[in-house]
Amino acid sequence: MIPPKPRARSDRVSLWRYVRLFRQDILSAQPARLYRAWMAEFRTPFFRSYLVNQPxxxxxxxxxxxxxxxxSDRxxxxxxxxxxxxxxLTNGAxxxxxxxxxxxxFEGGRLRDTYGQMWAAACAARDRLAARAGEEVEIEEVTSHAAADVIFRTLFSIPIEDSIASAVFHEFRAYQRTQPILNLAAFVPLPSWMPRFFRRDTRAAAARIRGLITQLTERRMAEIAAGTAPDDLAxxxxxTADPETGDRFSTEEMVDQVAIFFLAGHETSASALxxxxxxxxxxxxxQDRVASEAxxxxxxxxxxxxxxxxSRDVFRETLRLYPPVPMMVRxxxxxxxxxxxxxxxxAQVVLSPWHLHRHERLWDNPDGFDPARWASENGRTCARDAFIPFSAGARVCTGAGFAMVEGTLLLSLLLRDLRVAPAEGRVPEPVAHLTVRARDGIALRITRR
Structure with missing residues (x-):
């Protein structure tokens, strides 16, 4: 059995057909040859982009x-x-x-310090899901709730039930379906006169989310000044002062960072889980092996x-097949x-975890689900040369270790006490919104063990 992936297009499509496909979904718009090509050049009268798969x-x-x-600023x-x-989004200095x-x-001991909050969020997620045993559940909604709970508990020491945290979560659930992680202009640099295909309400939704985050940030600034702030990530x-300048983040700068922490620490984790x-x-x-270990x-x-x-190998294999951020642009x-x-x-250089992780000339059984591969010679080689779910190098996600602990813990604790089964007749189709999600959700039937 092969896990679902978007149907690749024929290798040759017209520019305007490609634009139409891209507007529907970035993944299904790509030609099949990208799963075996070392490099592909996209050339039109207006732009050039280069997708790079060669390690x-x-x-x-x-x-x-x-x-x-x-x-890329795009x-x-x-x-x-x-x-x-x-x-x-920033570069340079x-x-x-x-x-x-x-x-x-996010260094060393700080991950240990956040584990108790992760555990509390995982237990709360298990209890909420257990209450729905015997039902068919849209699991993306459940994992979004759980991941948001983790980020608010570890960042601001508040559960998802906090009024502001809850409002941010619900606003973001609506926002993430309106805005792709890469718009068409990012992947294929369009001339300035061509429309960028944004929904009208995207900017307004972003402003509402930032307004709520500003309330949380200002509240924490006041607690720090009063000496009553909890010792959490925020x-x-x-x-923390910049060791070179002595400066700290202003409120506005911190709002920017909290916004990406919520995107990276919630949206990506929810997708992967x-x-x-x-x-x-x-x-x-x-599933039974994960439950037994747990x-x-x-x-x-x-x-x-x-x-x-x-559980860690299962989660890593999930990140290979369904990397939350499918493409990056330099x-x-x-x-x-x-x-x-x-x-x-x-020129735009596109790095695609989606294609690199399934590359036919690199991986054994590239489209198959095989957590045991990570102990094989091919798996170890590809882990080093062709596995970048959190990017790599200097710009590797600072929360990569956090995300791996969070994902394996939530997966283990949920499956220790609950069993999941596919909903009959419902096969999810991966598409790229803010992260790789299912076009019509993921329906699972939940029972108690």
Whole structure:
């Protein structure tokens, strides 16, 4: 049995047909040859883009010379109304300053400090889902709720039931269906006169979300000033000074960062966990192995997380098949030469975890679900050369370790006490919204173990 993926298009389509397909979904618009090509050039009278799958070129862009391939400003055309000047969008000295302030909050022992809040959110999610045993459940809604609870508990020490946290969550649920992580202008640089295909209400929804986040940030600023702030991620970031300048984030800067923490720490985790649960429904033998391993979970002790090896491999395989962020865009700052082709300055370089993780010339059984692959020679090689769910190099997601612990814990604790099965006649179709989601949701039947 092969997990679902979008049907690839024929290798040749007209520009205008491609634009129409892209507006429907970025994944199904791509030609089948991208799953076996080392590089593809998209050339029209208006633009050139280069999708890169060859591991040494991916390494060059992300690890060897990241300063020569900054993030494309075109990404901000769609996301800047929500994310402002956040670390996800900035480059150069601004980005370096932001990372110097943010990174200490996610180092070593801080992950141990957040584990208790993750455990509390996981238990709450299990209890909510257990109350619906015997029902058919839209699981993306459940995982979105659980991931939002994790981020609010670890960032601001408040549960999802907090009035502002709840309002942010519900606004974001509506927003994420209106805005793709990559708009057409990001993937194929359109001339300035061509429309960007944004929904009218996207900017207004982003403003509402930012207004709510501003309330949380100002409230925490006041608590810090009064000496009553809890020792959580928000307090750590707000009180950390740039070691080079001594500056701290202003309220507006912190709102930008909280917006991306919520996107990266909630939306991506919700996507990955939903697909992981669906895969467990498709493969009940692996589900039982995860559930059996999870019997060791008992007290929310961080030391238990190291024992979740099967769950970790299942979650990693989910990230391979359904990377939450399917494509990333960089821009050349100087002329390059890739595979005997001249790549001009200002060209878009597209790195696609979606295609790289399923590349037919790199992976054994690329479209199959096989958590055991990570112990094989091919799996270990590809893990190093062709697996970038959190990006790689200097711009690797600062919360990558956080996300792996969160995903394996939630998956383990839910399946320890509950069983999931596919809803009859419902096969989800992956599409790219803010992250890789199912076009019509993921329906699972829930029972108690």
């Amino acid at each position: 040494d070129l991916v390494r060059l862009v992300l690890k060897d010379r990241p300063q020569d391939f900054p993030k 990404i901000g055309e769609g996301l800047r109304p929500l994310l402002g000047n956040s670390v996800f 601004t980005w370096q300053r932001q990372r110097r302030i943010i990174d200490p909050a 307090t750590k970031i707000m009180t 939903a697909w992981a649960l669906y895969l467990m429904a498709l493969y009940p033998d692996w 019997q060791a979970l008992s007290r929310g002790d961080f030391a238990e997380a190291a024992k979740l090896k099967i 821009e050349t700052s100087c002329p390059e030469r890739f595979r005997d082709r001249d790549v001009p300055r200002g």
